Amino acid sequence: MPLWFARGLRRGVVTTRYPARPDSSASHLPTPPAFRSGALTREVADGLVATCPSRALARDGGQLVFDVGACTACGRCQEHAPDAAISSGVFELAAATRTALVKRIPLKGEARP
Ligand code: SF4
Numbered sequence: 001m002p003l004w005f006a007r008g009l010r011r012g013v014v015t016t017r018y019p020a021r022p023d024s025s026a027s028h029l030p031t032p033p034a035f036r037s038g039a040l041t042r043e044v045a046d047g048l049v050a051t052c053p054s055r056a057l058a059r060d061g062g063q064l065v066f067d068v069g070a071c072t073a074c075g076r077c078q079e080h081a082p083d084a085a086i087s088s089g090v091f092e093l094a095a096a097t098r099t100a101l102v103k104r105i106p107l108k109g110e111a112r113p
Pocket residue numbers: 032033051052053054055056057070071072073074075076077078
């Protein structure tokens with residue numbers, strides 16, 4: 001039985017402090033993608049939207065809308081368009097509001113919002 005579990009039972013504390021540093025295993029975890037605007041044409045964006053099984057991606061005119069909160073980090077978008085979607089390496093996604101997890105990425109050649 002892990003020591004922290006026994007200590008929690010003894011003290012009646014069910015939470016722990018946020019770790020001071022990421023666990024070493026974190027570098028092996030899959031992370032949500034990051035998107036390269038310069039490689040995102042409308043065709044590529046539509047292909048990414050069709051590829052995403054969790055509906056985390058949508059195209060809104062000249063923007064790719066990425067709902068990080070819906071992403072399962074499955075990696076299918078990166079397999080589909082490796083030039084446009086890369087691993088972000090970020091797995092800590094806490095945000096104060098749900099809308100803060102929705103990113104809008106301008107497509108190549110489209111005006112920025
Ligand atoms: S990693 Fe998977 S769930 Fe996340 S955006 Fe890409 S295809 Fe969608």
